[in-house]
Amino acid sequence: MLELMQLTKRFGDTTAVDGVTLDIPDGQMVGVIGRSGAGKSSLLRMINRLGDPTDGSITYEGREIGTLKGRALREWRNECAMVFQQFNLVGRLDVLTNVMSGRLFHHGFATSMLGVFSARERAFAIRALDRLGMAHTALQQTDTLSGGQMQRVAIARALVQEPRIMLADEPIASLDPMNAKLVMDALRRICREDGLTVICNLHTLDTARTYCDRVVGMRDGRVVFEGASTALTDRAAREIYGAEADEAFSESMTSTSLDVVPVAAMVEAPAVAAQAAR
Amino acid sequence: MAHTSLDAGTGEDAVSMFEAHRAQLRRDRMAANLLLLALFVFFLGWSIYISRFYPDRLAEGLPRIFEYFASVMPNLELANLFEGRGEDGRAVPGSITYWYADFTKYVVLIGETILMAITATILGTAMALILSFTAARNLSPAPWIGMMSRRFLEFCRGVPEILFALVLVFWVGIGPLAGVLAIAIHSAGALGKLFSEVGENASMRPVDGITAVGGTWAERMRYGVLPQVMPNFISYTLWRFEINVRASAVVGFVGAGGIGAELNQVISFHSDDRVTAVLLLVVLTVTCIDLVSERARHAMIGKESMR
Numbered sequence: 330m331l332e333l334m335q336l337t338k339r340f341g342d343t344t345a346v347d348g349v350t351l352d353i354p355d356g357q358m359v360g361v362i363g364r365s366g367a368g369k370s371s372l373l374r375m376i377n378r379l380g381d382p383t384d385g386s387i388t389y390e391g392r393e394i395g396t397l398k399g400r401a402l403r404e405w406r407n408e409c410a411m412v413f414q415q416f417n418l419v420g421r422l423d424v425l426t427n428v429m430s431g432r433l434f435h436h437g438f439a440t441s442m443l444g445v446f447s448a449r450e451r452a453f454a455i456r457a458l459d460r461l462g463m464a465h466t467a468l469q470q471t472d473t474l475s476g477g478q479m480q481r482v483a484i485a486r487a488l489v490q491e492p493r494i495m496l497a498d499e500p501i502a503s504l505d506p507m508n509a510k511l512v513m514d515a516l517r518r519i520c521r522e523d524g525l526t527v528i529c530n531l532h533t534l535d536t537a538r539t540y541c542d543r544v545v546g547m548r549d550g551r552v553v554f555e556g557a558s559t560a561l562t563d564r565a566a567r568e569i570y571g572a573e574a575d576e577a578f579s580e581s582m583t584s585t586s587l588d589v590v591p592v593a594a595m596v597e598a599p600a601v602a603a604q605a606a607r
Numbered sequence: 608m609a610h611t612s613l614d615a616g617t618g619e620d621a622v623s624m625f626e627a628h629r630a631q632l633r634r635d636r637m638a639a640n641l642l643l644l645a646l647f648v649f650f651l652g653w654s655i656y657i658s659r660f661y662p663d664r665l666a667e668g669l670p671r672i673f674e675y676f677a678s679v680m681p682n683l684e685l686a687n688l689f690e691g692r693g694e695d696g697r698a699v700p701g702s703i704t705y706w707y708a709d710f711t712k713y714v715v716l717i718g719e720t721i722l723m724a725i726t727a728t729i730l731g732t733a734m735a736l737i738l739s740f741t742a743a744r745n746l747s748p749a750p751w752i753g754m755m756s757r758r759f760l761e762f763c764r765g766v767p768e769i770l771f772a773l774v775l776v777f778w779v780g781i782g783p784l785a786g787v788l789a790i791a792i793h794s795a796g797a798l799g800k801l802f803s804e805v806g807e808n809a810s811m812r813p814v815d816g817i818t819a820v821g822g823t824w825a826e827r828m829r830y831g832v833l834p835q836v837m838p839n840f841i842s843y844t845l846w847r848f849e850i851n852v853r854a855s856a857v858v859g860f861v862g863a864g865g866i867g868a869e870l871n872q873v874i875s876f877h878s879d880d881r882v883t884a885v886l887l888l889v890v891l892t893v894t895c896i897d898l899v900s901e902r903a904r905h906a907m908i909g910k911e912s913m914r
Contacts, residue, residue: 379818419835430816436826438823
């Protein structure tokens with residue numbers, strides 16, 4: 330169980346994350362939604378400790394995460410994998426090396442500097458790539474791949490870390506609907522098959538509804554909604570998105586659900602939103 | 608209703624405000640340019656005065672250059688040009704053999720010079736590689752380490768290699784080792800600066816990626832930064848090698864090995880056709896190496912831009 334207690338992040342005068350308290354049980358798929366600037370990314374980056382909390386605490390199975398240093402911190406990052414909006418792969422290395430870099434925590438100085446990976450690690454990396462349908466690109470230079478392919482490679486890299494938690498920061502925000510669906514399907518499958526906790530920042534409502542067990546809505550750094558994805562009513566969505574609510578609804582047309590949402594629903598969505606506004 | 612047409616709108620509208628702002632900017636820029644021009648002219652005049660860079664002095668000195676060159680020109684005679692050594696082992700005056708009597712010695716020394724440049728470049732690059740990562744503002748593990756690295760690199764490149772060579776000759780003795788170390792230290796300073804600037808322009812996304820998998824600082828550099836900057840590093844290293852070949856021909860003047868010692872000796876003690884013999888070989892070697900290395904560098908850059 331991952332527990333966040335009054336977690337706060339301030340950048341100078343602005344408070345990006347404001348006293349977030351959440352309990353996330355193992356194996357749950359959680360979607361964090363909210364408009365840009367709501368503090369979703371800052372929250373995720375604090376959990377992986379890419380950003381340090383200003384206040385509050387993060388605990389995982391009773392272990393305090395917020396104050397870890399040195400090797401213990403790197404061990405936590407290895408346990409708590411991260412997938413980024415811009416993939417953050419090394420474009421000039423081949424796909425296989427990028428995936429195997431997920432094993433770096435288990436390497437000593439010499440083998441990592443020389444780039445020596447064992448046959449077992451290679452096999453593990455290939456199996457991870459194969460799960461995401463990317464094994465055929467293993468020896469290709471990474472920056473020759475498309476965005477959707479890169480994101481799947483990034484998920485493979487996260488998988489070979491053998492993590493307990495997988496964080497995904499807007500994993501589909503720079504992908505087309507087809508690739509967005511592939512990536513979300515993969516995250517969902519990993520959550521179900523491997524029992525990983527997946528925490529995923531999402532921009533669009535319907536993706537959260539479709540894929541997540543539980544939705545956390547953030548606005549101005551605070552949690553304004555928290556519950557099962559089925560409980561995410563239009564009224565709740567309006568609370569999360571504020572003035573941008575209509576936009577968030579219509580964005581459903583450009584997200585993962587092209588082939589799921591019937592045409593009628595797409596036309597009706599703004600009308601429903603307008604009704605909720607009254 | 609506001610219409611967008613060419614003639615519409617006069618007075619205090621967006622256009623006149625923009626025009627006023629633009630005129631103000633232009634006036635400011637003009638003033639700055641005039642100031643810079645005045646400064647430039649002042650310093651140019653001052654330096655001409657200090658160096659006494661006057662046309663009559665130049666004209667006066669011009670013939671003396673030719674006088675010196677005339678004294679070191681080989682005396683080649685067409686009839687004897689390709690004469691070998693006689694039965695007594697003496698070369699015939701006027702032949703190339705006579706001019707290049709010490710050819711083997713020169714070639715050995717030039718070989719030594721090139722080897723010195725290669726070793727110095729390898730040592731200097733290795734040092735620059737490590738220090739560039741600690742010196743780059745965005746990559747440095749801690750601000751004070753970055754500061755120290757930058758100061759150290761400044762010292763290394765601030766002192767000319769000939770000075771390092773002079774000191775090192777006292778320390779490790781006369782010979783190529785002093786030269787190699789001197790050139791290596793100076794190249795480390797120069798390359799370290801260039802490398803760290805390349806590193807400062809590298810994308811931090813891959814670095815974040817390696818941080819997120821639990822990588823150490825060294826692993827972030829090795830996997831996140833090095834693949835991005837490698838082509839630039841190689842290109843700069845080859846360019847530095849060209850410079851180092853020239854430098855290793857000079858450090859011999861203070862006893863730090865290579866062809867420089869020979870050049871110094873023929874200039875100071877003989878001042879005859881042997882000066883041109885050595886100079887010609889040095890110029891040929893440097894030109895050849897520059898050409899080859901330039902092609903290699905361009906091939907590398909060309910390959911890059913194709914992607």
